Amino acid sequence: MQSLSRVAHVAILACFSLMFITKGVSTLVSKNGLSNYSFPDKFMFGVATAAFQIEGAWNEDGKGESMWDTYLHKHPNFTVDHTNGDLATDSYHKYKQDIIMLQSLGVKYYRMSISWPRILPNGTDHYINKAGVRYYRKIFQELIKAKITPVVTLFHWDLPTALMDLGGWTNPKMVDYFEDYARVVFSLFGDMVKTWTTMNELHVHCYNGYDLNAFVPAMQSHGIGVYLCSHYMLLGHARAYHLYDKEFRPKQKGKIGLTLDVFYAEPKDSNNKEDVEAAERYLQMHLGLYAHPVYSKEGDYPALVRERIDNMSRTQGYPRSRLPVFTPEEVEMVRGTSDFFGINHYTTVLASASSMEPGWLVPSLDHDAGVKSEQDPKWPIPGAFWLAVYPPGLRKIVNWITNNYGTRVPIIITENGVCDSGGLNDYERVSYYNKYLYQLLLAMHEDGCRVEGYFAWTLMDDFEWSDGYTVKFGLFHVDFNHPERKRTPKLSALNYREILRTRRINFNYIKMPSYKYNNL
Ligand code: NOJ
Numbered sequence: 001m002q003s004l005s006r007v008a009h010v011a012i013l014a015c016f017s018l019m020f021i022t023k024g025v026s027t028l029v030s031k032n033g034l035s036n037y038s039f040p041d042k043f044m045f046g047v048a049t050a051a052f053q054i055e056g057a058w059n060e061d062g063k064g065e066s067m068w069d070t071y072l073h074k075h076p077n078f079t080v081d082h083t084n085g086d087l088a089t090d091s092y093h094k095y096k097q098d099i100i101m102l103q104s105l106g107v108k109y110y111r112m113s114i115s116w117p118r119i120l121p122n123g124t125d126h127y128i129n130k131a132g133v134r135y136y137r138k139i140f141q142e143l144i145k146a147k148i149t150p151v152v153t154l155f156h157w158d159l160p161t162a163l164m165d166l167g168g169w170t171n172p173k174m175v176d177y178f179e180d181y182a183r184v185v186f187s188l189f190g191d192m193v194k195t196w197t198t199m200n201e202l203h204v205h206c207y208n209g210y211d212l213n214a215f216v217p218a219m220q221s222h223g224i225g226v227y228l229c230s231h232y233m234l235l236g237h238a239r240a241y242h243l244y245d246k247e248f249r250p251k252q253k254g255k256i257g258l259t260l261d262v263f264y265a266e267p268k269d270s271n272n273k274e275d276v277e278a279a280e281r282y283l284q285m286h287l288g289l290y291a292h293p294v295y296s297k298e299g300d301y302p303a304l305v306r307e308r309i310d311n312m313s314r315t316q317g318y319p320r321s322r323l324p325v326f327t328p329e330e331v332e333m334v335r336g337t338s339d340f341f342g343i344n345h346y347t348t349v350l351a352s353a354s355s356m357e358p359g360w361l362v363p364s365l366d367h368d369a370g371v372k373s374e375q376d377p378k379w380p381i382p383g384a385f386w387l388a389v390y391p392p393g394l395r396k397i398v399n400w401i402t403n404n405y406g407t408r409v410p411i412i413i414t415e416n417g418v419c420d421s422g423g424l425n426d427y428e429r430v431s432y433y434n435k436y437l438y439q440l441l442l443a444m445h446e447d448g449c450r451v452e453g454y455f456a457w458t459l460m461d462d463f464e465w466s467d468g469y470t471v472k473f474g475l476f477h478v479d480f481n482h483p484e485r486k487r488t489p490k491l492s493a494l495n496y497r498e499i500l501r502t503r504r505i506n507f508n509y510i511k512m513p514s515y516k517y518n519n520l
Contacts, residue, residue, distance in 0.1 A: 028442070033508030037441040044453030045500045046109030047102065047475065048415050050156035050200065052085050053462040055115060057092030061131035064121025066158035067168070071216040078218070079468035088463045089478050090485045092135065097487060099142050101459060101476055105493060106500045109149050111414060111455045112139070113156035113200065116181055119188075123160035125180040133188055140192040151414075151455075152193045153259065154182055154240065156200040157215070164217055169229040169236075170210065178236035179243055186248045194254035196244065197342050197414065198237045201261040202290045206230045211365050215465055223363025224322050227309070231324040234293055234334055241337035258294060259342035259414045262287040264393035264400070265373065268352040278371045279351040281308075283400060285369040291341075293326070295405040299335030300326055309368050316363055340452070341401055344415035347386065348393035349373035382428040383419030383471045384464075389428075391435035398443040398451060410452035413440065417457035419464070419471040429475075429492035430510045438505050456496060460487055 028036050039045070058069045072084035091098055102110055117123065118132035143150050155178070159168055163177055182198070199205075208215035211226035219225050237258055244256045265282035267275035281304065284292075288302040300306075301323065309323040326334065354372035361367065375381070379388035394416065401411055418432040433456065443449040461474035469480050475493040479486040491510050498509050 029438075029505075029507060033506055034502075035438055035441060035505040035507075037445045038503040039441070039444075039454075041503070042452075043503070044109045044412065046107045046111055046151065046453070046455040047105065047459045047496075048111035048455040048457050049091075049098075049113070049459050049462065050153065050158075051113045051115035051118070052088075052156065052158040053458075053464070054089045054091040054098075054460070055118075056085065056087040056090045058084075058086045060092065061135070062121060062129040063115065063132060064117035064123070064129070065161040066115065066117045067161050067164040068158055068216050070161040070164075071218070078216070079466055081468035081470050083463070083468040085463045087485075089460055089487075094485065095135075095139050096142060098459060099139075099146050099148070101487060101489075102143075102148055103146050104489070105475065105497050107148065109151055109195075109453070109455070110143060110459075111151040111153065111197075113153035113158075114185060114189075115158050116155060117158065117160040117162075119184060120160065120181055121162075123163035123177060123181075125184050128184060128188075136189060137192070140189060144192060149195065150193050151195040151197065152185075152189070153197045153200050154178075154185055155198065157205055157209075159217075168210075168217055168219075169206065169232050170219075170221065170225050172232055174232050175236045175239055179239040182240035182243055183247075186244055186252070190248050190252040190254065194252065196254060196256040197259045198240045198256065199233055200259045200414075201344055202230055202233050202237075202258075203286050204261050206233065207365055222361045223365065223368065226365050227323045230289060231326075234290065235330065237294075238330075238334040238337045242333070255339040257338040257340040257342050257409070257412075258290075259344060260287060260290050261344040261415075262397060263346065263373075264348040264390075264397040265351040265371070266348060266393075266396075268350040268374070272352075274353040275351060278353040280304075281369055282349070282351045282371040282373065285365065285371070287401075288404070291401070291405065293331070293334045294336070294338050295341060295409070296335075299331040308370075312363065312368050322363060338409060340409050341405065341411045342414040343397070343401065343411060344457070345394055345397055345413065346416065346418070346457075347388050348379075348390040348396075350376055380428070382432075383421060383473075384467060387419060389418060389432055389435075391432075391439045393439075394436045395439040395443040395447070398440065398449045399447055402447070402449045407450040410450045412453035412455075413451065414453075414455050415457040416454065417473050419473045421470075422461075422472045422477070424477055424488060424490045426490045426492045427510070427512055429490065430495045431512065433492060433496060433499070434505050434507055437499060441505070 076082050121129050206226045206229035210219045210229040211222045213220045265279040267279040269275045284302050284304045289305050292302040310321040313321045352372045375388040379390045381388050420428050444451050458473045460476035461472040461478040464471050476487045495510050
């Protein structure tokens, strides 16, 4: 631990000598490469991780199995490199190193998640695993000692297998189970954790896992399970919010919200009305479906989404809509249940209208949306195929959220980042963070959007779901061949630390090897 601390600090100091001048960007950047705009002092800068992607120790100290454990053990070829999360970055044993890394970055906030089956091995609250409780209490204590505020996600996709066996989020009873779990967690950790996010990325979770077979549980209940999952997750979130609000907030005095996700959608041809409508439909089907019930004044699903899925269901011969219906009481229960708008954003697509594309199933969310999405060949793709770099997308999505839901609650970027194929000299990641954060400054200063926090994804290279360990998102490199899972800071870690220190983007801080990273 000590030696890691020294390594991290020495490497960071050594790399300060790498500061030279690069070309580029815009008139809002001064001659010395510094952005003219800055982030306010109280802006929450952090990094984010998730339990299943880093902890390992899948069966240690009484932990129950999550659906990802069980599924990957049964289907070892599911991930592209045939790996699983059994060891991951071994943060169950190395969390103290992780905290030293956080300190070396200078972050004041750390978004992490609790593994539900580590606390409740069978999913339900009749039995609590004390070793799991001790583990998280120690992390929170160490974080607070290091003056880092924990921001804690209750559910980042690692559902206890015992509950998946009951149908996972397609089962209405999950709403009760999630509330029970939330009660346990608030009671056990609410003295130390003051910012909660109930759930991570409802769209990705339900679409990849329940509509498609891209993520566990690989249910392929296309066009049906995907909306049951969305519906009961929204209700579960709302129940946890009210539980906290009534029973815990008065004493614990914290905040609680939700983390959604979206790729921004640009019309493929902005002069073509159908493309413009397709882009809006994409945003409504991917984000509005989850955000409107919670953040709009009137609540409930957006009219566009409701009508579209109702009509499709009718013409397809279904006796009722495949999108479940909230009762008026449920609309009220879900409305307004978030103290902030947590949004994960990575990339943008070009949208055009289409009634059928190769690969779409009928029914399915894609078919219901009727939007063909593609990437602009001009956008760089440094790692995974889906992540094309288009920095203005962040400014645009923050504006879209503001225009649709107002400024009652602040926006927090709960994840943003890029993957590459590895290495310490991660110029693409440096460039990505500089440019995306710069667009965020523009959204805040020029457009008046209320953005109060930003979390980089992610602290270190980790288990990237179906991509296994093949793509790297970390600010710190992890040597997965090393028995100690050795961590080393990348150039992007140094750059992020400098942004946090100065509250500005310094485009000259890391010397870029060529102009190719400055072409946006
Ligand atoms: C969002 C998810 O929350 C996170 O778990 C994942 O690793 C990143 N996207 C990158 O794909």
